[in-house]
Amino acid sequence: MTEATHDSSSYRRNVPILAFAQGLFMTVQSMGTVTLPLAALAMLEPKWHWLATMPLFLNHAGIMVLTIPASLFMARFGRRAGFTVGACLSISFGVLGALAVLWRSFELLCFAAFLKGSAAAFAHYYRFAAADVSSVLMKPRAISYVMAGGVAAGFIGPELAKLTVDWFAPVTFMGIFVALSLVAAMSLLLLQALAIPPLTAIEKAKGGRPLREIARQPAFVTAVMSSMFGYAVMTLVMTSTPLAMVACGYGFRESATVIQWHIIAMFLPSFFTGHLIQRIGVLPVIAIGAVIQVGCAIINLAGIDFWNFLFANILVGLGWNLTYVGGTTLLTRTYEPAERAKVQAAHDFTVYATTATAALSSGVMHASAGWFVINVATLPLMLSIVLATLWLAQRERVGRAAASQT
Numbered sequence: 001m002t003e004a005t006h007d008s009s010s011y012r013r014n015v016p017i018l019a020f021a022q023g024l025f026m027t028v029q030s031m032g033t034v035t036l037p038l039a040a041l042a043m044l045e046p047k048w049h050w051l052a053t054m055p056l057f058l059n060h061a062g063i064m065v066l067t068i069p070a071s072l073f074m075a076r077f078g079r080r081a082g083f084t085v086g087a088c089l090s091i092s093f094g095v096l097g098a099l100a101v102l103w104r105s106f107e108l109l110c111f112a113a114f115l116k117g118s119a120a121a122f123a124h125y126y127r128f129a130a131a132d133v134s135s136v137l138m139k140p141r142a143i144s145y146v147m148a149g150g151v152a153a154g155f156i157g158p159e160l161a162k163l164t165v166d167w168f169a170p171v172t173f174m175g176i177f178v179a180l181s182l183v184a185a186m187s188l189l190l191l192q193a194l195a196i197p198p199l200t201a202i203e204k205a206k207g208g209r210p211l212r213e214i215a216r217q218p219a220f221v222t223a224v225m226s227s228m229f230g231y232a233v234m235t236l237v238m239t240s241t242p243l244a245m246v247a248c249g250y251g252f253r254e255s256a257t258v259i260q261w262h263i264i265a266m267f268l269p270s271f272f273t274g275h276l277i278q279r280i281g282v283l284p285v286i287a288i289g290a291v292i293q294v295g296c297a298i299i300n301l302a303g304i305d306f307w308n309f310l311f312a313n314i315l316v317g318l319g320w321n322l323t324y325v326g327g328t329t330l331l332t333r334t335y336e337p338a339e340r341a342k343v344q345a346a347h348d349f350t351v352y353a354t355t356a357t358a359a360l361s362s363g364v365m366h367a368s369a370g371w372f373v374i375n376v377a378t379l380p381l382m383l384s385i386v387l388a389t390l391w392l393a394q395r396e397r398v399g400r401a402a403a404s405q406t
Contacts (some may be wrong), residue, residue, distance in 0.1 A: 010133045010196070015142050017193050018126045021083070022149030023156075024187035025123040026263065028090050030157030031180045032059070032097070032116050034259045035165075036109070037242050037363075038252060039097075039173045043106045051106075053363030055113035056239050060356035062117020063124070067352055070121045071345035079129045080194040086122025087188035089115050094181025101174040112177075119184075121352075128344050129196060131332050137278075140329045144274030147325055150267030158260035162253055208339030211346055220343075222392045223330035226286045228351045229381040230323025232358040233293050236374055237300070237316045238262060240362040241309060244371045248304045258309050265317030273325045282330050283389045289322025290385035297375040297382075304371070323385060 036055040044051060074082035093115040100109035127143045134142040160179055167175025214220060241262075242255040277285050296316035299308055335343040365374050 011135075011138065011142065014133050014194055014196055015130050015145055017190060018130050018146045019149035021187055021190055022123070022126050022146050023152035024183055024190065025086075025090070025120075025126070026150035026153030026267065027157040027160070027183050028094070028180045028187070029116070029120060030153050030259065030263045031161045031176055031183075032093065032113070033238070034158055034161055034242065034256050035173055035176045036097075036113055036116075037239070038246070038255070039101055040106060040109060041243070041246070042172065043104050043109070050363055050367035052243060053239050053359060053366075055110050057356055057360035057363070058110050058114045059117040059120070060235070060352055060359045062114040062119075063121045063352040064117075064349060064356050066118045066121035067124075067348040068345040070125065071341045071348070074122075074125065075341035079125070079132075079196045080191060082122050082125070083129075083191045083194065084188065086119045087184055087191055089119035089122070090184035090187065091181050093119060094177045094179075094184060097177035098174050098181070101177065102168075102171055117352075121348075124348060124352075125344065127328055128332075128340070131328075132337075132340065133196060139332050140277040140282075140325075141274035143325055143328055143332075144270040144272075144277075146270075147267055147273070147321070148270035150270070151264060154260055154262075154264030154267060157263065158256040162256055165252065208336050208342075211342050214335060214339060214343055215346065217334050218392050218395050219330055220334045222283075222286075222388045223327045223334065224347055224350055225327075225388045226289075226323045226330065226385055227327030227347065228354045229385050230286075230289060230293065230320050230327065231351050232354045233296075233378040233381050234266075234316050234320040235355045235358040236362050236365075236378060237296060238313065239359050240366045240371070240374050241313060243363070243366050244304075245309055247371075250306065250309075254306060258306075258313050261310060262313035262317045265314040266321055267317075269318055269321040270325065273321060274329075277326065277329055282326050283393050285322050286326035286330070287386050287389045289319045289324075289326060290382040290389075291319075292322065293319030294379060294382045295319075297378050300375045301372065319382075 033056070036059070037052045040055050041049060041052040070082055070086070073085070093112050096108060096112035096115065100106075100112055127146045130142040130146040131139045161176045164175035164179040165173060167178065238259070241258060245255045245258065273285065292315055296312045296319065299312040299315065302308060331343070331347050362374060365377070
């Protein structure tokens with residue numbers, strides 16, 4: 001049996017493990033996301049505060065740089081080996097982050113953030129691994145179930161950050177990094193239970209179509225746009241929210257609460273997103289997600305009360321789920337098993353190159369232009385997603401009509 005074989009026993013064994021691993025991974029990520037910009041802010045002099053989101057930019061840069069190597073590594077050595085490397089990188093992120101805070105080294109904190117992204121470059125393939133062991137009909141649900149594992153992170157991550165922020169007082173934030181390294185170690189142990197056979201030598205030798213041919217498919221273009229812009233908007237808003245809240249007089253715990261509910265909103269819909277895709281189709285789900293993210297911008301532009309930050313971040317998380325799960329599901333329809341490594345890598349590289357740019361831009365935009373401009377900048381991105389889904393839907397209708405006449 002190959003990794004591409006849709007065996008029900010492989011589905012039942014691997015999808016739950018990947019879902020739990022996703023929960024642990026996102027716990028590490030959420031603790032890091034809520035802490036990195038504030039830890040950086042505490043290290044920097046006021047004139048350098050615009051660099052506070054640099055660690056989050058380097059986090060996304062790490063994802064971007066390692067996305068293609070991670071996919072190719074797993075194509076050669078298998079999913080479990082790749083995910084093991086990713087878990088080890090997560091542990092390293094926590095250890096070096098703790099030392100950076102202890103030594104007040106902004107440079108070391110930035111390097112630790114790069115490792116955080118490098119770990120994520122491997123872990124973001126959990127959803128594709130679940131799709132690989134699933135039948136065509138079960139792919140949306142498999143992707144959704146793995147993404148749903150992040151719900152636990154929404155509850156546990158920020159709460160654990162609040163509990164551990166002063167573990168090593170008066171060295172603030174050090175305890176968070178120590179705690180998240182322990183969570184990453186748990187993930188490392190869990191992933192050893194995966195049993196996903198690699199591609200056969202014949203499948204590896206096939207190679208499939210050239211990437212440029214695959215990328216010309218309208219479904220591929222729409223899938224990438226959905227994931228790319230949906231993730232960019234979420235990154236712009238989430239990365240700058242803690243900074244905007246500090247500027248408005250809110251403390252760490254208020255910011256952590258907002259990020260907590262944002263993360264819950266990112267992953268809780270995954271329990272039904274797959275069912276929704278099967279029921280109404282992937283394109284309507286993507287379009288609905290984009291419209292919901294527009295609602296985030298509207299609420300943020302309406303005021304700076306705690307509830308504005310909270311509800312806006314809930315909406316951007318929900319919209320991200322629909323555009324990202326929808327985009328991933330649509331992408332799986334564009335390639336054959338022998339083509340998956342390069343197609344998945346191309347998709348994720350494009351997405352995370354965009355999110356890296358968004359993470360860096362958010363700090364610069366917040367310092368130079370303000371919260372208002374950040375939210376206005378999200379609107380054309382969401383409009384692009386809606387237009388892309390309408391374009392693909394029209395092409396599919398024309399294709400079906402032409403097929404029915406032959």
